[in-house]
Amino acid sequence: MPKIVISTFSIPSEVLEEIYGRGARECPSPNEQLKLVFSQERPFDLVELEQLLESVGWNRRPIRRVRRALDNSLLKIGLWRHDPKYPRLIGFVRCTGDGILDATVWDLAVHPLYQGTGLGKQLMSYTLELLRIMGVEKVTLFADPGVVSFYEKQGWILEPKGHRCAFWYAT
């Protein structure tokens, strides 16, 4: 895995805020030329978001429903490849929950071109940092089967063999 570097030429804070909103933070990058930013406030182009999720193999969802899901989410975090004119969305995660006791992580994705360089791990760690600041006490997620060890490596506790987990699907 390429070493994560923090570029010596960081994006000025006023530029960060103007393009990515309040609280935006530069994300350590695997490549000195590549500037990456976490943002909770930069609005998503929902077509771009769905293209990102499609690029990792997920089915497209109706844009109107995605918009409502985002509106109702506790946190939605974009990982952007910085460009002063055309920032590109290369990673995403969102959480639902009450923001006090519980939260659930959904839709974690890093574009395939950028996978394997530590960005998924950083996106999760940034998300948990924000949830911790909110005071959330318990975070859950439903991992795709091929990704369970990604979470396990980061200290997530696996649900013990169907003893505590239940699902209901509308279809």
Ligand SMILES: CC(C)(COP(=O)(O)OP(=O)(O)OC[C@H]1O[C@@H](n2cnc3c(N)ncnc32)[C@H](O)[C@@H]1OP(=O)(O)O)[C@@H](O)C(=O)NCCC(=O)NCCS
């Ligand atoms: C899962 C995903 C977000 C990981 O992002 P990433 O940027 O490639 O992961 P990282 O480079 O941060 O990997 C961190 C560590 O997890 C490991 N890892 C990455 N993907 C993994 C996987 N699918 N299974 C097991 N381990 C994995 C890495 O090898 C690395 O290990 P290390 O710390 O020992 O070197 C990304 O692969 C992705 O978007 N996948 C498709 C969508 C998806 O499945 N999302 C999760 C839904 S539950």
